[in-house]
Amino acid sequence: MESLELSRLLFLTSSSSSSSSSWSSLPIAKAMMRHQLGFRCLLKKATATTTRNNANANLHLTRSFSGNKEGGAAPTASHGEEEDEDEQQDERALFLATEIDDFGSVVGFNLIPESGRISEEDITSNEIEEPNAEDVEEEKDQTRVSYTIVFVTSEAAPFSKTGGLGDVCGSLPIALAARGHRVMVVSPMYIHGTPQDEKFSGAVDMDRRIKLFCFGGVQEVSFFHEFREGVDWVFVDHLSFHRPGTPYGDQFGTFGDNQFRFTLLSHAACEAPLVLPLGGFTYGDKCLFLVNDWHASLVPILLAAKYRPHGVYKDARSILVIHNIAHQGVEPAITYSNLGLPPEWYGALEWVFPNWARMHALDTGEAVNFLKGAIVTADRILTVSKGYSWEITTSEGGNGLHELLSSRKSVLGGITNGIDETEWNPSTDEHIACNYSVDNLSGKVKCKLSLQEELGLAVRPDVPMIGFIGRLDYQKGIDLIRMAIPEIMENDVQFVMLGSGNPVYEEWMRETESAYRDKFRGWVGFNVPISHKITAGCDILLMPSTFEPCGLNQLYAMRYGTIPVVHETGGLRDTVQNFNPYVEGTNGEGQGTGWTFSPLTKESMLVALKYALRTYNEHKPSWKALMKRGMTRDFTWVNAATQYEQVIEWAFMDPPYC
Numbered sequence: 050m051e052s053l054e055l056s057r058l059l060f061l062t063s064s065s066s067s068s069s070s071s072w073s074s075l076p077i078a079k080a081m082m083r084h085q086l087g088f089r090c091l092l093k094k095a096t097a098t099t100t101r102n103n104a105n106a107n108l109h110l111t112r113s114f115s116g117n118k119e120g121g122a123a124p125t126a127s128h129g130e131e132e133d134e135d136e137q138q139d140e141r142a143l144f145l146a147t148e149i150d151d152f153g154s155v156v157g158f159n160l161i162p163e164s165g166r167i168s169e170e171d172i173t174s175n176e177i178e179e180p181n182a183e184d185v186e187e188e189k190d191q192t193r194v195s196y197t198i199v200f201v202t203s204e205a206a207p208f209s210k211t212g213g214l215g216d217v218c219g220s221l222p223i224a225l226a227a228r229g230h231r232v233m234v235v236s237p238m239y240i241h242g243t244p245q246d247e248k249f250s251g252a253v254d255m256d257r258r259i260k261l262f263c264f265g266g267v268q269e270v271s272f273f274h275e276f277r278e279g280v281d282w283v284f285v286d287h288l289s290f291h292r293p294g295t296p297y298g299d300q301f302g303t304f305g306d307n308q309f310r311f312t313l314l315s316h317a318a319c320e321a322p323l324v325l326p327l328g329g330f331t332y333g334d335k336c337l338f339l340v341n342d343w344h345a346s347l348v349p350i351l352l353a354a355k356y357r358p359h360g361v362y363k364d365a366r367s368i369l370v371i372h373n374i375a376h377q378g379v380e381p382a383i384t385y386s387n388l389g390l391p392p393e394w395y396g397a398l399e400w401v402f403p404n405w406a407r408m409h410a411l412d413t414g415e416a417v418n419f420l421k422g423a424i425v426t427a428d429r430i431l432t433v434s435k436g437y438s439w440e441i442t443t444s445e446g447g448n449g450l451h452e453l454l455s456s457r458k459s460v461l462g463g464i465t466n467g468i469d470e471t472e473w474n475p476s477t478d479e480h481i482a483c484n485y486s487v488d489n490l491s492g493k494v495k496c497k498l499s500l501q502e503e504l505g506l507a508v509r510p511d512v513p514m515i516g517f518i519g520r521l522d523y524q525k526g527i528d529l530i531r532m533a534i535p536e537i538m539e540n541d542v543q544f545v546m547l548g549s550g551n552p553v554y555e556e557w558m559r560e561t562e563s564a565y566r567d568k569f570r571g572w573v574g575f576n577v578p579i580s581h582k583i584t585a586g587c588d589i590l591l592m593p594s595t596f597e598p599c600g601l602n603q604l605y606a607m608r609y610g611t612i613p614v615v616h617e618t619g620g621l622r623d624t625v626q627n628f629n630p631y632v633e634g635t636n637g638e639g640q641g642t643g644w645t646f647s648p649l650t651k652e653s654m655l656v657a658l659k660y661a662l663r664t665y666n667e668h669k670p671s672w673k674a675l676m677k678r679g680m681t682r683d684f685t686w687v688n689a690a691t692q693y694e695q696v697i698e699w700a701f702m703d704p705p706y707c
């Protein structure tokens with residue numbers, strides 16, 4: 050374990066120069082540090098009504114941190130006593146203003162208003178504030194703390210992508226790097242034997258082979274590296290990542306050794322910051338691991354069980370980001386011994402299925418659950434929208450993990466994904482027939498005509514065109530579309546679906562195309578250029594997802610002036626505002642960016658579609674206003690990155706969770 054030894058030295062060096070661990074246990078000191086580090090977001094904005102109490106508290110903070118050097122002139126003898134009294138009061142105020150979780154850790158801090166009353170808003174400081182654009186701009190001018198961040202993910206676009214996880218892990222790291230952080234993304238180097246492999250051609254072999262101890266033997270992995278857009282993209286190379294198919298499976302189904310492959314990824318990701326001299330220097334062990342979904346979920350457990358007992362990664366923190374709780378990485382309990390974890394940590398991953406979920410009378414239901422392991426060990430937990438972060442604490446949305454997640458509510462939050470506005474921009478998009486923008490929408494209809502032509506449908510600018518893009522999976526609500534298709538086809542519409550996944554749904558798409566040759570097209574496959582063409586060419590994007598942690602296609606659609614019709618769930622509810630034509634003062638243009646429906650039934654979906662079609666056909670000005678409102682919504686990653694920074698700051702305020 051040479052890397053462990055090496056990093057121990059690194060740790061000793063870094064810890065000797067930092068005293069944070071010794072004082073970070075003091076609540077007030079931590080609250081002050083948060084202030085010192087520029088945690089403006091946690092402090093109420095000073096207003097004209099700022100009280101003397103607040104002013105004193107601020108003064109107090111400045112003095113305590115900066116000593117007498119700057120901005121902290123020593124109190125003069127003339128009002129020394131009065132100041133002392135004030136300071137005591139301020140200190141009490143700070144104690145009261147400090148929000149402490151069940152474990153005694155500071156999770157929030159707010160200056161108390163003059164009245165001494167703490168409002169409801171004040172005490173829910175775990176809520177991540179959505180910054181407004183002005184604040185983000187203003188903050189650029191201020192000095193920010195920069196972090197060392199290591200993303201661990203099974204996919205990162207453009208190198209690998211099967212869905213939204215790839216999009217997020219391809220964009221968020223760049224947004225964080227642009228804000229001054231040192232960012233590395235660790236993901237597998239998938240070689241499928243297709244032209245897609247070219248995507249890794251810019252990555253160079255770092256000539257660093259390391260040995261990992263798991264699955265009853267020694268596994269050797271190597272690392273490839275590419276520095277692009279301010280981010281260190283690190284690819285873990287191992288033979289098990291070289292095979293035809295997708296990152297997770299092929300035409301025969303999911304790969305049987307995924308637990309092995311992603312265990313390797315997690316082990317390798319823990320070593321990467323210690324052993325890879327990227328740009329001449331290793332990342333070191335004071336970093337923030339941002340682990341995505343179950344594939345990377347071993348990382349927080351490895352930090353606690355394998356590294357910290359040896360003094361490594363004592364100053365590291367981890368944040369689990371749940372993109373989809375339906376996939377948890379559950380395998381038979383017997384596989385625990387393969388994971389390279391000490392036996393005494395079994396409890397962290399232990400998972401027992403309820404009786405009804407067991408296969409037969411002798412089935413004890415015992416399993417290991419990777420995602421559960423991260424939920425009980427990560428320092429913070431995030432999901433990709435606020436709505437979904439609440440849903441997963443309910444028995445309906447938690448897929449069996451709701452109680453555990455509820456028990457960690459104080460560190461659970463949601464940050465809505467952004468979109469890559471370089472890739473998804475109708476005014477520059479190279480995949481679409483004609484570029485357009487909110488100021489000149491004329492190109493959109495040309496995109497529609499070109500799409501109709503390409504699909505062999507009647508070329509008609511007036512007919513409303515409905516689109517669907519997504520994995521063909523239960524999650525995406527394909528069953529609802531299947532049930533509703535005869536009724537939808539009774540309208541004068543065209544409908545195009547792009548997706549791949551469940552062969553049953555793929556077959557249904559082919560059959561539906563044969564049945565409605567003049568109106569319906571089902572494109573089976575994964576094709577990014579076509580997804581852009583559909584997003585630009587359609588008028589309506591249908592997303593009847595049964596659940597949706599965030600959803601990206603509705604965001605892309607709005608950016609392209611395509612109106613989303615969505616099931617009111619998770620991130621869809623958070624991002625699509627239901628159209629209301631009756632709002633006063635809007636000149637009949639109404640308010641909202643699409644249609645949301647609930648409950649999840651064929652009938653309510655058809656009602657929402659009916660409203661959308663009627664508005665398209667009969668109320669052109671309202672439709673245009675809907676398009677423009679969607680196109681001007683701010684879905685940039687800057688907003689999300691700012692909120693991630695806030696959570697990272699919080700993670701470092703507390704000692705490691707375990």
Ligand SMILES: Nc1ncnc2c1ncn2[C@@H]1O[C@H](COP(=O)(O)OP(=O)(O)O[C@H]2O[C@H](CO)[C@@H](O)[C@H](O)[C@H]2O)[C@@H](O)[C@H]1O
Nearest residue numbers: 212213214372519520548574575576577580598599600601
């Ligand atoms: N056949 C196809 N051809 C081309 N492109 C295709 C495609 N099928 C899907 N895509 C693309 O894959 C991405 C899918 O992203 P989503 O967020 O909608 O779903 P997904 O369920 O994969 O992600 C999970 O993670 C993301 C990220 O956090 C969450 O937004 C989401 O709710 C959660 O379920 C989009 O970029 C889409 O265009």
